[in-house]
Structures are given as structure tokens and as C-alpha cells.
């Protein structure tokens with residue numbers, strides 16, 4: 049069995065965001081593998097280690113620097129990596145275009161049986177690209193999964209909701225997206241970091257995968273940082289009175305209750 | 306409070322990447338033998354992953370190991386370390402970090418020194434007491450790797466580099482501290498060529514613990530009938546446990562831990578008193594095959610350990626400084642002085658806005674960055690020597706730099722690291738004195754660095770007595786030439802002109818002082834030399850730091866031109882320029898003052914008689 053994991057390189061959630069020319073500036077910002085994608089990579093490697101798969105490959109859409117993210121996955125234990133890029137893809141937020149490109153690459157990478165990804169990317173919170181690609185490919189999708197078993201041509205997944213849990217089965221090939229309770233991603237070990245560069249990393253153009261990206265069905269018309277936080281208010285006085293005053297403020301000023 | 310495991314370690318990744326790839330440009334030699342396996346991308350990824358590991362797995366234990374400390378069982382003569390630290394050691398090895406600096410021959414990665422030293426800043430900064438065990442093991446293993454017989458290498462190296470056994474260096478005895486030549490431990494040759502070792506070693510870091518089944522002590526002892534002083538000392542491999550023919554661990558080798566010290570800091574590093582041969586059953590193996598070579602062999606480990614000591618101080622100081630910056634951004638206290646002075650009734654502000662806090666933060670920043678530059682420069686010179694090839698002229702020039710900078714790194718970083726950590730407490734105010742915050746521990750953990758591996762005075766003697774004269778003064782000349790080149794390039798410069806000139810002048814005071822030493826010697830005023838040595842080491846370190854900070858600022862200034870003010874890197878580069886300016890304008894002027902004091906030949910400290918001090922004794 050072959051497992052494909054799609055990943056995205058994002059900036060760290062601690063990074064201070066700066067907006068430059070209508071886009072988020074990536075100068076001097078630290079880039080990482082989207083944390084939810086790390087759970088997906090870990091799961092794929094675990095499946096392989098327990099004999100459930102022969103090969104784990106990672107795929108991303110991203111510019112050259114996204115190669116660092118792929119390399120981290122290779123150092124964690126993936127066998128090969130693929131990166132698709134075209135400068136036309138740099139336009140922000142074109143999820144529908146990305147989904148088309150991803151579907152094209154996944155088509156070219158066939159045959160594979162399991163597609164894994166993080167359930168959401170922490171930079172844009174869209175949770176849409178790989179899901180749409182799966183739609184295009186016509187495979188079932190099991191989303192936001194906390195526990196996963198693979199065998200007998202199917203996946204069995206546990207999804208945790210507030211107050212109940214659900215067990216879902218789907219035949220392979222299928223997409224499963226990972227939530228954080230799925231596992232604890234390993235660190236790439238030092239020897240594996242050094243070995244990672246000898247693993248194959250293939251770069252594809254849109255032509256290579258036979259896709260015309262087209263243009264997004266929508267355009268981003270604004271991007272702004274949230275207004276600076278205004279000063280906190282401290283409610284003084286005896287505990288009972290203060291509590292009443294605080295509830296009042298939450299209702300009248302903050303309008304949250 | 307704060308019993309849970311929280312990470313307070315803050316690595317300065319950006320500054321390290323700047324020094325490695327923008328200032329010292331190690332990528333120019335990466336990829337060349339013996340570092341052909343290492344590219345810039347490898348180095349960056351290693352740094353990135355080391356930061357992840359240390360901030361998630363190591364820094365979280367720093368205050369815990371401080372609280373727990375080590376425990377000695379007097380009945381069994383054994384020491385236990387905090388349980389979670391044992392667990393950490395296991396994770397560290399699982400992730401292969403112990404292999405970074407190990408030679409390829411023993412399964413290691415043999416990383417360039419600049420990379421491994423940069424990475425060691427993270428490990429040591431995150432938990433200094435723990436990092437010492439692996440640091441010492443590496444040093445002990447390297448001694449065997451370099452000087453051991455083939456059998457010794459095959460027996461010990463794979464196990465020590467592989468993490469199965471740890472190692473120590475045993476010099477100190479009750480009567481032999483700085484004066485190593487007073488070593489009283491003895492070695493008597495047995496018929497089978499091994500030696501019977503007897504004696505007591507004190508203050509031995511990692512001297513006993515329960516992290517590994519065996520501990521390999523590298524101990525200095527005097528073979529019966531050997532000369533007095535250091536030249537009569539030989540170095541022995543003394544395992545804590547005997548080793549069976551198949552390499553497995555056997556019976557006790559009669560090395561008993563009689564106690565561990567109750568210390569100011571680095572509490573999880575067991576500082577052991579070791580009795581060798583109380584039952585006349587302690588066997589030692591001469592390292593290599595030549596007797597009486599102990600001190601010169603040990604110096605290999607000492608030199609490495611001195612660099613490690615400086616790095617350890619820097620690592621703590623840097624995190625203390627960054628924590629202080631973080632605190633100063635949050636703590637609201639006091640109104641701006643300008644508002645008070647002009648009678649305006651402004652709001653209270655975060656303390657980072659106060660002039661005096663900014664003075665302290667910037668003093669910490671420029672010192673930490675200067676210290677780091679000094680250390681990584683040393684490492685890069687060492688790497689360049691390795692690339693140039695042993696014995697080549699280029700290599701000996703590079704190694705000259707390593708030799709000159711080693712005492713500076715050891716002594717200046719440990720002295721100033723302590724002061725930086727003390728300033729960090731000052732920035733926090735009363736909260737800095739409280740254990741809920743990390744800075745008081747940094748201050749306690751750092752202090753040891755100026756004491757072990759030869760006190761800082763011993764370092765200044767090494768500089769003044771040995772390094773200054775080496776090659777007829779070639780080492781200092783090289784440094785002075787490099788500094789003068791930078792000064793010449795920029796003294797007419799609009800941005801850095803006045804700072805470059807100030808550096809040139811300070812250099813003049815420094816080289817002038819080296820002349821003073823010659824005069825003191827010629828005039829027979831010998832006592833003035835040790836009196837001035839510590840001060841001189843500081844002068845040279847300050848001039849070298851100022852030079853490296855200015856060199857960095859020039860690069861930063863160039864890079865800034867391509868960036869807009871909102872870019873993160875713009876702020877970083879602007880910060881580098883401020884570091885250089887503050888250091889040159891606020892700290893470097895002290896060089897002139899020190900030069901004048903030394904030249905004045907003031908002998909008050911010599912003239913004062915013992916009995917002019919109050920007649921108190923040690924309790």
C-alpha cells in the first residue's frame with residue numbers, strides 16, 4: 049500500500065504578522081510544517097512501521113522554500129517528496145485553484161490507497177483544499193479524525209465530538225484528515241536529518257501534471273491586521289460587588305453575555 | 306507555585322543564523338572535506354530541530370532539576386539524579402543528538418564545530434546542569450579517541466560516544482585545586498601492565514550517577530617514583546565498574562562516591578568526592594602507552610571544556626536577557642520620566658519604556674551578542690583549520706586564532722555572563738529574586754563557569770604568559786591586523802566612522818598594554834604582570850567583541866537597505882546596529898581607563914601587607 053500525505057508550509061502561530069503590499073509579509077518569518085499535517089505524516093509513518101504500508105510520500109504545493117517543510121517530513125520518515133509550483137499560484141487564498149492543482153498531482157501519483165492530511169491549516173483556517181481535491185477524485189473522505197485503523201481495504205476512524213464519539217468506515221482509496229489527538233509527532237532524529245537529503249524530492253510544474261490552473265472564482269479585496277487591543281479594565285471592590293459589576297460590563301460593554 | 310513543567314528557555318535563533326551565515330559565512334566552507342556531508346540546509350535544519358527539541362523537552366525540566374537536585378546514598382556510595390532527567394537523557398539519545406560532534410569512526414556525524422557549538426547553546430541554555438554530563442562524556446571519549454591504544458579505543462569509544470557509558474575528568478584533589486601539580490593520587494604498576502590507583506578526587510562533575518551502568522573516569526595520578534609537579538603526572542582510564550572480557554559491566558572497581566556537594570547552582574550536576582582504591586582494589590589503565598604525558602593529554606580536554614564553559618555561560622546569559630526583555634514588555638510600572646519632568650500627568654507604562662531599563666536591556670543585548678560572536682568566530686576558525694588540512698600554513702594561522710580566543714571565551718563569557726544574569730534580575734525588580742521566574746536560577750547556575758576548568762585568573766595567565774608571546778606575538782598581531790583593516794575601511798564612513806575610530810583607539814590602548822608587560826618584565830617588576838592580567842584579558846575581550854559587533858553592524862546596515870521597516874528582519878538588523886553602537890560608546894571606553902591604570906604601575910594591592918586586612922580567619 050502507498051500512502052500520500054499532503055502538507056502545507058505555514059508560518060508559526062507565534063509569528064508576528066506584518067502586511068506588506070496587500071499580502072502577509074514572509075520576510076524573516078519562521079516557516080514550519082502546518083502542525084495538523086505533522087499528525088498526518090506521523091500517522092502515515094506509523095502505519096508503514098507496523099507493516100500496513102510499503103511507501104509514504106509527501107506532496108505539497110509551494111515555492112522553493114516549501115522544500116524545507118518536505119525535508120522535515122522526509123527526516124521524520126517519509127520515503128519521497130513532491131512539490132508542485134508555478135508562479136501563478138502565488139496569489140493568496142485561491143483555494144479552488146489549489147484544489148484543482150492538488151487533484152492533478154494526486155491523479156499523476158496514482159496508484160495510492162490512502163490520502164492523509166491535517167484537517168486544517170493554521171494560517172488560513174480554511175479546511176477546504178485537500179477536501180475539494182478528494183471530491184474531484186471521487187473518493188470518500190473522513191474528516192477530523194482522532195483514531196485510525198487501516199486494513200482489509202478500508203479505514204476505520206474515530207471522530208470525537210462534544211459529548212459523543214463516532215466510528216466511521218470507508219473503503220480505500222479514501223481521504224482521512226487528522227486532528228491533534230491522533231498521535232504525537234516524532235522529532236526527526238539527527239541521523240535521519242542527515243539522511244533526508246538523499247531521499248528523492250521531485251519538483252513538478254503545472255505542465256508536468258497536466259493541469260491548467262485557471263483563475264480563482266473569487267478575489268481577496270482586503271487584508272488588515274486586527275485593531276490593536278485596547279487597555280484591559282480591572283474591576284475593583286469587594287468580591288461580591290466586583291462580580292456583579294463584571295457581569296454587568298460583560299453584558300453592556302463587551303456584549304458577550 | 307510553578308511546580309508544573311514550564312519552558313522558560315528562549316533561544317536567539319535569529320542572531321545565531323546571522324553569525325553563522327551572514328557574518329562568518331560558514332557556508333563557504335561547508336561541503337568541503339572534512340565537512341563534505343554538511344550543507345547550509347543541513348545546518349539550518351539541525352538548528353531548527355534542536356530548538357524544537359530543547360524548548361519542548363529540555364527547558365521544561367530546568368527548574369524541576371534545580372528543585373530536585375541529586376541524592377547521595379552514603380550506605381551504598383551511589384548517587385541518583387532526578388528521574389525525569391534520566392528520561393530526558395534517553396530521549397536525547399533516541400533522537401541522536403549525542404552523535405552530533407562524535408567522530409564518524411564511532412557512528413557520529415562529526416559536525417562542523419560552528420554548528421555543534423551553536424547547537425550546544427540550545428541544550429546548555431535549556432538545562433545547563435544536565436548538558437554537562439554529555440559535554441564531559443564527549444571530552445573524555447575524545448581523549449581516548451585521540452590518545453588511546455587500539456584496544457582502548459575499540460572498548461570505550463563506541464560505548465561512550467554511543468551513550469552507553471558516561472565519562473568524567475578527575476584533576477582536583479583537596480590539596481590540588483588551581484595547583485594541579487600537587488596531585489597526590491598514586492599509581493603503582495601491576496605485573497599485568499595495569500596500575501593500582503589510590504587517592505581521593507573531589508569536585509568531580511558527573512562523578513557518580515544512575516544514568517548509565519558505568520562511568521569512565523579519566524584521572525590524573527602520579528606513578529611511583531615519578532617527578533613532582535605536573536610533569537610527573539600520568540592520565541589513567543579508571544572505570545567505575547570493572548569490564549568483563551565480553552565488554553559487559555562487572556564488579557565494582559573500588560571507586561566509591563563518598564558524598565556530593567550542596568551547591569549554589571547546577572544542582573542536578575552531581576559534584577562528587579570519589580575515593581579510588583579504599584580497598585586496594587582499584588585498577589587503572591594508562592591512557593595510550595606513554596607514562597608522564599598526563600598533563601599535556603588532559604589539556605586537549607581542558608581546551609575543549611574551556612570553550613564549552615564559555616558557551617554554557619553565554620547560553621544562560623542569553624536566555625536571562627531574552628526573558629528580561631519579555632518581562633519588561635509586560636510589566637506596567639511608573640510614568641515616563643519626561644512626563645514627570647514636564648508636569649504632564651501621563652499613564653503608567655510598561656517598564657521597557659524607561660530609560661534605565663533600556664540601558665540595562667541594551668547592555669545585556671550587546672554583551673550577549675558580542676560574546677556569541679566571539680565563540681562562533683573561534684569555532685569557525687577551528688573548522689577552517691580542519692578544511693585547510695592539518696599542518697598547512699593556513700591551518701596553523703586559523704588555529705592561532707582558536708588558541709588566542711580560548712581564554713577570552715572561557716573567562717570573559719563567564720564573568721560577563723554572570724553580570725548579564727544579575728542585570729536580568731535587576732530588570733525584573735523584586736520578582737527577579739523569586740523562584741517563580743527563571744532569572745535567579747540562571748544567575749546561580751552561571752556562577753560556576755568562572756571557577757572550574759581553571760579559574761578565570763588562570764585563563765588570564767594563559768593569555769598573558771603564553772598566548773601573547775606565542776610565535777613572537779604573532780597571534781595578537783593577526784588580531785590587530787584584522788581589526789585595523791575594518792577600522793580603515795570605515796573610519797571615513799558617515800554611518801560608522803566615529804565608532805570605527807573609537808575601535809581603532811581602543812585597539813591602540815590594548816596593543817600598548819602588551820608593550821607594558823614587556824617593560825614590567827625587563828624592569829624586574831614581575832608582580833605587576835599578574836596584577837594586570839585579569840584586567841588585560843577583559844580589555845582584549847572588549848576590543849574583540851567591539852570589532853565583531855561593528856563588523857556585524859556593517860553587514861546589517863547593508864542588508865537593511867533592501868527591506869522595508871515593517872519587515873521583521875529590518876528590526877533585527879536595526880537592533881544589531883544599536884548593539885554595536887552601545888557597546889562601542891558605553892563599554893569600550895573602559896579599555897582606555899584600564900590601559901591607564903595598568904600603565905600607572907599602581908602597586909597598592911601589593912603594598913598592602915597581609916595584616917593591613919582585618920585579622921579574620923576562615924571558619
Ligand SMILES: Cc1cc2nc3c(=O)[nH]c(=O)nc-3n(C[C@H](O)[C@H](O)[C@H](O)COP(=O)(O)OP(=O)(O)OC[C@H]3O[C@@H](n4cnc5c(N)ncnc54)[C@H](O)[C@@H]3O)c2cc1C
Pocket residue numbers: 473474475476477481482483484507508509510511568576753756757758759760761762763
Ligand atoms: C561545581 C564544581 C564542579 C567541578 N568539576 C570538576 C571536575 O569535573 N573535575 C575536576 O577535576 N575539577 C572540578 N572542579 C574543581 C575546579 O576545577 C576547581 O575548584 C578550580 O580549579 C579551582 O580550584 P580550587 O577550588 O581549589 O581553588 P584554589 O585553587 O584554592 O583558588 C582559590 C583562589 O585563588 C586563586 N589562585 C589560585 N592559585 C593562584 C595563583 N597561583 N596565583 C593567583 N591566584 C591564584 C584562584 O584564582 C582563586 O580565586 C569543580 C568545582 C566545582 C565547584
